[in-house]
Amino acid sequence: MSLAPAPPFNAIREMENHGCGRRCSRSSRRHEIAAASSPPVKGEAMTVQDGLDIQVPQPALLFDLDGTLVDSVYQHVIAWQEALATCGIELSVWRIHRRIGMSGGLFIDALSRETGVRLDEELSQRLRELHAQAYLHRHETVVPLPGARELLAHLHERQVPFAIATSGARHTAGSALALLGLPDDVPVVTRDLVERAKPDPHLFLAAARRLGADPAHCFVVGDSVWDLLAAQRAGALGIGLLSGGYGREELERSGAYRVYADPAEMLTRLEEVGVRPIR
Amino acid sequence: MSLAPAPPFNAIREMENHGCGRRCSRSSRRHEIAAASSPPVKGEAMTVQDGLDIQVPQPALLFDLDGTLVDSVYQHVIAWQEALATCGIELSVWRIHRRIGMSGGLFIDALSRETGVRLDEELSQRLRELHAQAYLHRHETVVPLPGARELLAHLHERQVPFAIATSGARHTAGSALALLGLPDDVPVVTRDLVERAKPDPHLFLAAARRLGADPAHCFVVGDSVWDLLAAQRAGALGIGLLSGGYGREELERSGAYRVYADPAEMLTRLEEVGVRPIR
Numbered sequence: 001m002s003l004a005p006a007p008p009f010n011a012i013r014e015m016e017n018h019g020c021g022r023r024c025s026r027s028s029r030r031h032e033i034a035a036a037s038s039p040p041v042k043g044e045a046m047t048v049q050d051g052l053d054i055q056v057p058q059p060a061l062l063f064d065l066d067g068t069l070v071d072s073v074y075q076h077v078i079a080w081q082e083a084l085a086t087c088g089i090e091l092s093v094w095r096i097h098r099r100i101g102m103s104g105g106l107f108i109d110a111l112s113r114e115t116g117v118r119l120d121e122e123l124s125q126r127l128r129e130l131h132a133q134a135y136l137h138r139h140e141t142v143v144p145l146p147g148a149r150e151l152l153a154h155l156h157e158r159q160v161p162f163a164i165a166t167s168g169a170r171h172t173a174g175s176a177l178a179l180l181g182l183p184d185d186v187p188v189v190t191r192d193l194v195e196r197a198k199p200d201p202h203l204f205l206a207a208a209r210r211l212g213a214d215p216a217h218c219f220v221v222g223d224s225v226w227d228l229l230a231a232q233r234a235g236a237l238g239i240g241l242l243s244g245g246y247g248r249e250e251l252e253r254s255g256a257y258r259v260y261a262d263p264a265e266m267l268t269r270l271e272e273v274g275v276r277p278i279r
Numbered sequence: 280m281s282l283a284p285a286p287p288f289n290a291i292r293e294m295e296n297h298g299c300g301r302r303c304s305r306s307s308r309r310h311e312i313a314a315a316s317s318p319p320v321k322g323e324a325m326t327v328q329d330g331l332d333i334q335v336p337q338p339a340l341l342f343d344l345d346g347t348l349v350d351s352v353y354q355h356v357i358a359w360q361e362a363l364a365t366c367g368i369e370l371s372v373w374r375i376h377r378r379i380g381m382s383g384g385l386f387i388d389a390l391s392r393e394t395g396v397r398l399d400e401e402l403s404q405r406l407r408e409l410h411a412q413a414y415l416h417r418h419e420t421v422v423p424l425p426g427a428r429e430l431l432a433h434l435h436e437r438q439v440p441f442a443i444a445t446s447g448a449r450h451t452a453g454s455a456l457a458l459l460g461l462p463d464d465v466p467v468v469t470r471d472l473v474e475r476a477k478p479d480p481h482l483f484l485a486a487a488r489r490l491g492a493d494p495a496h497c498f499v500v501g502d503s504v505w506d507l508l509a510a511q512r513a514g515a516l517g518i519g520l521l522s523g524g525y526g527r528e529e530l531e532r533s534g535a536y537r538v539y540a541d542p543a544e545m546l547t548r549l550e551e552v553g554v555r556p557i558r
Binding site: 067071073074075077078081082085090092093094097141143145146242243244245246247248249250253262 | 346350352353354356357360361364369371372373376420422424425521522523524525526527528529532541
């Protein structure tokens with residue numbers, strides 16, 4: 001497929017509005033642009049008949065888990081506070097909240113910087129274990145977020161590819177995943193499967209690969225700025241959800257393409273992320 | 280004191296920069312402006328010697344309690360979630376978080392609207408009792424926010440008037456207040472002492488009256504949008520703190536004059552709210 005010089009913006013928009021309806025092979029470019037006729041002379045008006053073949057694949061969706069599909073962020077926050085208190089480390093709870101969803105290693109680094117306490121490998125490991133215990137102690141209060149099950153069921157029915165990518169370890173994520181009733185073929189990438197977690201892009205890149213999708217054609221859906229920063233680094237677009245307790249503007253400033261309250265609201269706006277209603 | 284026509288802005292700024300150093304009687308106008316000489320001819324440069332007498336009183340500070348001076352917001356959030364779950368009402372935890380600090384009555388109204396569950400007086404009362412029990416059950420994990428005790432001690436030493444105004448009831452606020460080691464003469468206004476709580480202005484108006492201060496010369500210090508909205512309605516300026524878990528932009532958009540991380544940061548920036556360092 002040869003690439004023609006970029007057409008004027010209006011022509012692209014006109015083509016997109018009419019849609020090409022065909023699925024195309026995945027590519028590392030967001031849009032493949034091919035000219036069926038000669039490129040237009042500069043300044044000459046273009047019409048649909050000129051036949052620019054703009055192919056935009058159906059996007060795939062890469063979901064974060066905690067705060068995005070299940071209502072578990074505040075339980076994680078309190079579990080970290082308990083773990084830190086047990087080790088005699090004081091950190092304001094809102095600062096813990098703003099670190100949830102990022103890599104555990106980076107969380108510990110940030111913790112060390114903010115508290116001035118040097119956290120060696122042994123203490124770090126102890127904190128993680130205490131957090132996991134404290135979280136599992138209250139995981140029975142965790143429920144799916146409104147619309148989460150319905151959103152995933154809808155995507156599955158429409159054959160929109162999606163996967164889950166979480167900074168959580170398999171043993172803490174397991175109980176949350178069980179709430180969602182996921183179809184067997186949905187890829188789930190947990191912390192232990194990749195070298196680095198968010199805001200590094202590894203989790204989302206791995207999830208896209210499991211789907212056979214180009215990250216440039218994926219939307220990352222997450223509740224934290226770490227999801228949205230990782231989305232940028234993966235070359236994907238990001239969708240922010242308020243359901244993890246961040247403010248709308250924090251998510252917008254981290255690069256969110258759109259922000260919704262929760263999965264229930266996202267389900268009513270799916271056309272904004274390229275999932276067309278059945279006609 | 281007679282009022283002269285408003286002087287040009289540059290002249291006001293020049294006077295403020297030099298300061299008049301005198302305390303003046305409280306007034307419902309933010310600034311009293313008096314001319315010791317005739318008003319200047321338009322376009323004529325003014326100097327300090329022209330003697331415009333600009334009097335700006337030392338501001339008083341009206342503090343919220345939960346999330347502003349003590350690190351208790353997340354415990355309140357989880358306590359409300361428990362109370363609601365006990366009554367079979369599901370509400371996402373982030374939505375509870377965003378309602379903390381507002382009047383209990385308005386909280387129940389909002390809850391009713393968001394869940395579609397009709398909450399009669401009996402159920403509302405039960406929810407409040409269950410919340411109070413659940414909160415008191417975990418109040419031992421509540422600590423003062425960084426810098427809170429130091430900030431209040433500094434203000435007391437500098438004889439800057441301050442008071443506390445909380446939407447919480449006396450019996451839940453008591454344990455939090457005990458952490459602060461307040462001097463005996465600091466007025467504390469709790470929910471049960473006024474007709475309406477935040478975002479209505481009653482709590483802050485009552486606190487200002489207890490100090491004998493004009494609200495127009497007060498700064499309200501709070502962590503929630505409800506504090507800042509109530510500040511506007513009381514005719515006071517608002518200072519937002521991130522320590523309750525709201526985002527900076529949410530507080531700025533609710534009218535915050537300044538936003539700080541927590542009391543510790545505010546203590547290092549007191550000159551921005553008109554509390555001058557001792558020279």
